[in-house]
Amino acid sequence: MLARRCALSAGKLIEEMLVHPLEVMYKTSSSDLVTSVDRAVEQMVIDEIFKVYPDHGILGEEGLVACEPSKFETVWMIDPIDGTTNFVHQRQNYCVSIAAYHRGVCEVGVVYDPTRQELFYAERGGGIFLNDAPLRVKRNKEMKEALISTSLFWNRRAMKNGLSEKAQRLAHRARGVRIYGVAALELAYVAAGRLDAYISPGLNAWDLGAGRLLVEESGCKISTIEGKELPFAERTSVLAANPNIYDFLLEFLTEYTV
Ligand code: IPD
Ligand code: CA
Ligand code: CA
Ligand code: CA
Secondary structure (H helix, E strand, O other): OHHHHHHHHHHHHHHHHOOOOOOEEEOOOOOOEEEHHHHHHHHHHHHHHHHHOOOOEEEEOOOOOOOOHHHOOEEEEEEEEEOHHHHHHHOOOOEEEEEEEEOOEEEEEEEEEOOOOEEEEEEOOOOEEEOOEEOOOOOOOOHHHOEEEEOOOOOHHHHHOOHHHHHHHHHHHOOEEEOOOOHHHHHHHHHHOOOOEEEEEEEOHHHHOOHHHHHHHOOOEEEOOOOOOOOOOOOEEEEEEOHHHHHHHHHHHHOOOO
16 A cells, blocks of 8 residues: 555655764744655655656645645645654654545545554554554543643643643643654554543644544544534644543533633
8 A cells, every 4th residue: 555655665764864964954943843854755755656646636744746735636645754853852753644635535544653663554444553453442431541642731822712721720630641742643642542632722734634534543533622623734723532531622622712
């Protein structure tokens, strides 16, 4: 399968490039990084896709190909390295995310963590797989047993509209909170039952391109923070959660939001 092949080749390329010193550049600020590896991986994935499907659209974070998603029947969403800050500082806790959307619906999604050699994969209607083994997770946890990941605490908009305070109160209702800084992998972890929820005030299409399908296919729920269906190819807030606690989280987050 092309998406899986591309993700595994991306992992190899990253490994090869890491033998040399990393070239790190700022995009909009010192907390918005891109490296030569991000660009090389995106280019390689694009080349592989175009070899097979030269007429498909490509929406990649590093923007190496111009694309108006609504003009293509099939669009590939690529985050060559999700968690670039982790990649630069830690050389771990990052992943490659690749998804194929047909008429606005995600049909295939893969999230690959090269350092742990974990490949999370889903095709619509086919459930989710971790390294070829089907993943079936028991989801009978209550809120007090839940491990939650969120970046609501310091997000500027969330601080203004009261969501940061809610996140603090939420932390006390849960067993614990984790902040990994790698959205695609955090969505894969919700799907795999390693996290019970992931909440973000704003993600781009390539951040959640594949993770969204993993979450859906795992039987978990995913929407905007307001409970609306996620848009296609637009920036959006995200609430992904185990179905046992999704309704509670949605009510908690929407109650009294100004
Ligand atoms: C970022 C990471 C991070 C999330 C940011 C994303 P990048 O992606 O997924 O966890 O909080 O919103 O932009 O830039 O490392 O690919
Ligand atoms: Ca980035
Ligand atoms: Ca990303
Ligand atoms: Ca990225």
